[in-house]
Amino acid sequence: MNIIAFNGSPHEKGTTSAGLSLVCEELRSAGVEVEVLHVGDKAVHGCIGCGKCHRAGLCVIKDDGVNEYIEKTRLADGIILASPVYYGGIAGGFKCLLDRMFFAGLNLLYKPAAALVVTRRSGAIAVYHQLCNYLTLAGTILTPTVYWNNIHGASAEETRQDREGMYTMRCIGRNMAWLLNVLDMGKKTTPLPDLGPRVWTNFIH
Numbered sequence: 001m002n003i004i005a006f007n008g009s010p011h012e013k014g015t016t017s018a019g020l021s022l023v024c025e026e027l028r029s030a031g032v033e034v035e036v037l038h039v040g041d042k043a044v045h046g047c048i049g050c051g052k053c054h055r056a057g058l059c060v061i062k063d064d065g066v067n068e069y070i071e072k073t074r075l076a077d078g079i080i081l082a083s084p085v086y087y088g089g090i091a092g093g094f095k096c097l098l099d100r101m102f103f104a105g106l107n108l109l110y111k112p113a114a115a116l117v118v119t120r121r122s123g124a125i126a127v128y129h130q131l132c133n134y135l136t137l138a139g140t141i142l143t144p145t146v147y148w149n150n151i152h153g154a155s156a157e158e159t160r161q162d163r164e165g166m167y168t169m170r171c172i173g174r175n176m177a178w179l180l181n182v183l184d185m186g187k188k189t190t191p192l193p194d195l196g197p198r199v200w201t202n203f204i205h
Contacts, residue, residue: 054105058071
């Protein structure tokens with residue numbers, strides 16, 4: 001089993017990496033492969049709303065690596081999204097990437113997922129909810145935890161002083177490994193539900 005983890009911070013070895021590494025340690029210790037993709041420092045164009053990805057399954061913008069991330073995520077057994085807090089929201093470049101990846105229709109239905117946030121002081125809950133919007137609408141199964149999925153610190157060293165945050169990160173990793181195993185066993189005896197054809201409407205039809 002393998003997990004794709006996205007580090008949405010511009011800093012490859014910063015606070016977001018420090019929090020994410022705790023989750024990854026627990027997953028790897030349980031025998032789960034984890035690939036961490038540092039994407040927050042990439043020059044990613046925002047979604048242009050052309051809708052062509054719905055037919056092709058890939059984005060028409062092909063020069064910034066987003067399609068590579070889409071393909072990797074489709075092959076994974078689960079996903080982790082990790083972001084710092086920027087003005088009470090997801091880091092800008094990461095938001096552009098997520099909009100395009102998830103709008104293309106990732107195959108994440110019933111796959112385990114987790115969102116985690118690193119903040120100096122506040123704004124973590126708003127960013128957590130924003131990240132969960134992507135995961136919920138993609139039909140993932142959110143990993144259970146013991147508290148809000150955030151850890152505090154202005155530096156990687158400071159995050160290690162947030163003992164409750166560190167505990168929460170480790171619980172995410174342990175619970176996700178457990179969830180992967182439970183789902184794998186369940187698929188052998190219980191078929192996934194048939195949801196029928198997708199229905200699309202808007203407010204004027």
